[in-house]
Amino acid sequence: MSYAEIASKGPKQTPEEAAAPQPPQVVTSTTASTSSLVDVDTPSVRTVPSDYGEQDIKTExxxxxxxxxxxxxxxxxxxxxxxxxxxxxxxxxxxxxxxxxxxxxxxxxxGEGGALVVVNFLAVVGLSGWLGYKAWGLYDKGRLGWKNVGLGLGILGVVGAAESLLGG
Missing domain, CATH: 1.20.5 (Single alpha-helices involved in coiled-coils or other helix-helix interfaces)
Structure with a gap:
C-alpha cells in the first residue's frame, strides 16, 4: 500500500486546515528612533586639534x-x-x-701554455664528472634513456669543440 492510499483513507480536512499559514506581515506604522545616534555637529564628538604633535608634553x-x-x-x-x-x-x-x-x-x-692545458683538462674532467653524477641519479631512478645519454654526449661535444677553437 502506498502513502497516498493510506492518506486518502484518513479523515478529510477542511479547506482552511489544508491551506498554508499566512506569512507574517511587516508593520510599517512604527518609525525607527534616531535619538540614540551621535550627531557629528554636536560638541559631544571629540576631535584632536591639528597642532597636537607640537603641544608641550603634559603627561608621562x-x-x-x-x-x-x-x-x-x-x-x-x-x-x-x-x-x-x-x-x-x-x-x-x-x-x-x-x-x-x-x-x-x-x-x-x-704564454703559459701548461697552465692553460691544466685548466682545460680540469674543466673537461669536472664537466664529465658532473654529467656522470646526473646520469647515475637518472639511472638510479630508472629514468635514464637514450635521449639523456645523447644530450650529455652532445654537451661534451659542444664543450670540446669550443675549447679546441678557443684553445687553439
Missing part, C-alpha cells in the same frame, strides 16, 4: 611616546648606515674578486 605617557619615537628613529638611522656600509664592503669584495680573476686570465694568456 606623552613623554614615553616621544622617547620611543626618538629611539626608533635612531635605530632606523643606524640600520641604514650599517646597510650602506655592508653594500660598500660587498662592492669592494666583488671588485677585488674581479681583479683577481682578471689577473689569473692575464697570466694564462702570457
Amino acid at each position: 605617557t606623552q613623554a614615553a611616546r616621544i622617547e620611543r619615537e626618538k629611539k626608533a628613529e635612531e635605530i632606523a638611522a643606524k640600520a641604514r648606515a650599517e646597510a650602506d656600509l655592508a653594500k660598500k664592503k660587498s662592492k669592494r669584495a666583488a671588485k677585488k674578486a674581479d681583479n683577481w680573476l682578471t689577473k689569473q686570465f692575464e697570466s694564462l694568456s702570457d
Whole structure:
C-alpha cells in the first residue's frame, strides 16, 4: 500500500486546515528612533586639534611616546648606515674578486701554455664528472634513456669543440 492510499483513507480536512499559514506581515506604522545616534555637529564628538604633535608634553605617557619615537628613529638611522656600509664592503669584495680573476686570465694568456692545458683538462674532467653524477641519479631512478645519454654526449661535444677553437 502506498502513502497516498493510506492518506486518502484518513479523515478529510477542511479547506482552511489544508491551506498554508499566512506569512507574517511587516508593520510599517512604527518609525525607527534616531535619538540614540551621535550627531557629528554636536560638541559631544571629540576631535584632536591639528597642532597636537607640537603641544608641550603634559603627561608621562606623552613623554614615553616621544622617547620611543626618538629611539626608533635612531635605530632606523643606524640600520641604514650599517646597510650602506655592508653594500660598500660587498662592492669592494666583488671588485677585488674581479681583479683577481682578471689577473689569473692575464697570466694564462702570457704564454703559459701548461697552465692553460691544466685548466682545460680540469674543466673537461669536472664537466664529465658532473654529467656522470646526473646520469647515475637518472639511472638510479630508472629514468635514464637514450635521449639523456645523447644530450650529455652532445654537451661534451659542444664543450670540446669550443675549447679546441678557443684553445687553439
